[in-house]
Amino acid sequence: MAEEKRWKKIAMIIFLVLIVVGFTIPGFLNNNPDDQAATEPRLCQSDADCYLLCADAPVTVLCSQNLCQQNSCTETSLYRFEGTPITFTLWVEVEGREVNLSKRLDIQNLFVALSTDTALKIYSSRLDLGTIMEKFNLVLNERCITVGTTAYCETPEKNLTFWINGERSYQFERYYPQEGDVVEIKYGQP
Numbered sequence: 001m002a003e004e005k006r007w008k009k010i011a012m013i014i015f016l017v018l019i020v021v022g023f024t025i026p027g028f029l030n031n032n033p034d035d036q037a038a039t040e041p042r043l044c045q046s047d048a049d050c051y052l053l054c055a056d057a058p059v060t061v062l063c064s065q066n067l068c069q070q071n072s073c074t075e076t077s078l079y080r081f082e083g084t085p086i087t088f089t090l091w092v093e094v095e096g097r098e099v100n101l102s103k104r105l106d107i108q109n110l111f112v113a114l115s116t117d118t119a120l121k122i123y124s125s126r127l128d129l130g131t132i133m134e135k136f137n138l139v140l141n142e143r144c145i146t147v148g149t150t151a152y153c154e155t156p157e158k159n160l161t162f163w164i165n166g167e168r169s170y171q172f173e174r175y176y177p178q179e180g181d182v183v184e185i186k187y188g189q190p
Contacts, residue, residue, distance in 0.1 A: 046108035085121035088181040130173030
């Protein structure tokens with residue numbers, strides 16, 4: 001009986017030593033100080049909140065879903081700011097009324113600009129329509145369009161249609177606008 005207790009104690013001690021070693025050795029093996037200095041995500045309300053200064057030059061960074069999409073100069077940007085914009089037309093109509101995009105865009109958003117009420121300039125070819133519409137406080141999916149805090153969803157009496165260059169499309173928020181495109185989004189009676 002005493003011998004059995006002694007072996008249980010030894011087994012417990014070995015188990016505890018293995019746990020300590022299991023958690024300690026990986027830290028010694030991967031002791032790269034750059035990995036340990038992870039950059040914290042930065043909150044934002046517009047692109048202007050996300051500027052970085054890298055090698056003494058300003059870097060324009062996209063703000064999407066209230067987070068800067070690049071937080072340090074060592075990170076790779078998925079949305080590189082391009083000096084030559086893609087220009088296209090976006091027209092949004094909800095229940096027979098045009099949504100005035102010029103009243104909905106914060107001028108501190110640098111990746112999306114308006115040249116007229118419906119002519120947009122986007123400064124990254126990687127911006128999809130969902131990200132662009134976010135800049136106007138609009139959300140689009142296959143069944144609903146949300147304007148501000150009001151959602152307009154398909155019903156038997158009303159539908160949501162999405163048109164690209166006069167042709168019906170079902171790409172919705174994952175569509176990447178091309179130069180000269182005309183995009184129409186309509187919600188209402190068919």
